[in-house]
Amino acid sequence: MHTDLVAALDIGGTKIAGALVDGDGRIHTRTQRATPAREDGETVMRAVEEVLAELSASPLWSRAEALGIGSAGPVDASAGTVSPVNVPGWRGYPLVERVRAATGGDLPVELIGDGVAITAAEHWQGAARGHDNALCMVVSTGVGGGLVLGGRLHPGPTGNAGHIGHISVDLDGELCPCGSRGCVEGLSSGPNIARRALEQGWLPGPDGDTSAVAVAAAARAGDPVAVAAFERAAQALAAGIAATATLVEIDIAVIGGGVGKAGDVLFAPLRKALAHYATLSFVQRLTVAPAQMGTDAGLVGAAAAALARRPGAAAAGV
Numbered sequence: 001m002h003t004d005l006v007a008a009l010d011i012g013g014t015k016i017a018g019a020l021v022d023g024d025g026r027i028h029t030r031t032q033r034a035t036p037a038r039e040d041g042e043t044v045m046r047a048v049e050e051v052l053a054e055l056s057a058s059p060l061w062s063r064a065e066a067l068g069i070g071s072a073g074p075v076d077a078s079a080g081t082v083s084p085v086n087v088p089g090w091r092g093y094p095l096v097e098r099v100r101a102a103t104g105g106d107l108p109v110e111l112i113g114d115g116v117a118i119t120a121a122e123h124w125q126g127a128a129r130g131h132d133n134a135l136c137m138v139v140s141t142g143v144g145g146g147l148v149l150g151g152r153l154h155p156g157p158t159g160n161a162g163h164i165g166h167i168s169v170d171l172d173g174e175l176c177p178c179g180s181r182g183c184v185e186g187l188s189s190g191p192n193i194a195r196r197a198l199e200q201g202w203l204p205g206p207d208g209d210t211s212a213v214a215v216a217a218a219a220r221a222g223d224p225v226a227v228a229a230f231e232r233a234a235q236a237l238a239a240g241i242a243a244t245a246t247l248v249e250i251d252i253a254v255i256g257g258g259v260g261k262a263g264d265v266l267f268a269p270l271r272k273a274l275a276h277y278a279t280l281s282f283v284q285r286l287t288v289a290p291a292q293m294g295t296d297a298g299l300v301g302a303a304a305a306a307l308a309r310r311p312g313a314a315a316a317g318v
């Protein structure tokens with residue numbers, strides 16, 4: 001058993017969470033703040049500093065050997081900066097430098113994007129455990145992801161590799177906010193599933209809920225328009241997953257996030273569509289599985305990145 005601890009930060013548009021995590025992935029101390037996402041950059045940073053101050057007040061803090069940050073993207077791990085879409089006050093924000101300053105400058109700091117963090121968590125302790133080549137995805141408000149290749153996390157030079165939501169699967173498709181066309185995200189994210197269902201004539205129930213969760217419930221009850229909206233999303237995911245598998249030979253795609261929780265409504269058409277897109281012999285064994293890590297995935301993944309960063313690491317197998 002490893003007793004070394006690392007500190008972990010999970011920074012998103014809604015919350016900033018911090019924890020001390022041991023070498024077995026157990027969370028020992030945890031704290032959280034709401035992200036003041038609409039405020040200026042320094043106000044957001046103060047919330048991060050408050051989280052760090054609470055962590056460093058723990059008697060366990062002195063055992064922390066490194067600090068990992070998983071942040072909403074885009075991030076630039078090589079520059080140590082972040083520009084989260086949902087936090088406009090941070091554009092090219094020097095998060096690594098500021099976190100280092102807030103913690104006294106002693107700890108090595110590792111920055112990765114949130115999709116990569118979730119991938120690290122699923123590979124370490126979740127559905128991708130034991131898989132040397134995996135794609136892990138978060139399908140919710142947006143579509144993010146990360147890659148494990150050759151048994152190791154593959155964040156890429158800037159920490160954004162595996163960004164499957166912005167692979168184009170429809171050459172002349174709709175313009176995406178990223179600037180491209182026909183992206184997976186535009187067809188498969190929760191809001192886009194709901195939008196498509198409504199456009200095709202789906203009517204919400206008496207509670208007026210028009211979210212993808214409500215569309216999933218309607219699909220489960222047999223509503224053909226809701227079923228078709230999920231089939232369309234599954235088709236786009238399948239095309240993106242098949243492209244990834246064909247390029248880098250992954251053998252599993254793990255799907256988390258709110259849409260990933262839809263169950264068979266998503267996974268049944270997804271498996272069917274994969275058979276149509278993943279056709280070459282070396283990708284035919286590709287499987288898809290729901291994510292296993294819960295809401296702590298971001299923290300556990302940031303911890304995994306920090307553990308890998310420690311001098312002489314490799315113990316975490318990430």
Ligand SMILES: [Zn+2]
Pocket residue numbers: 165166167176177178179180181183185
């Ligand atoms: Zn896009």
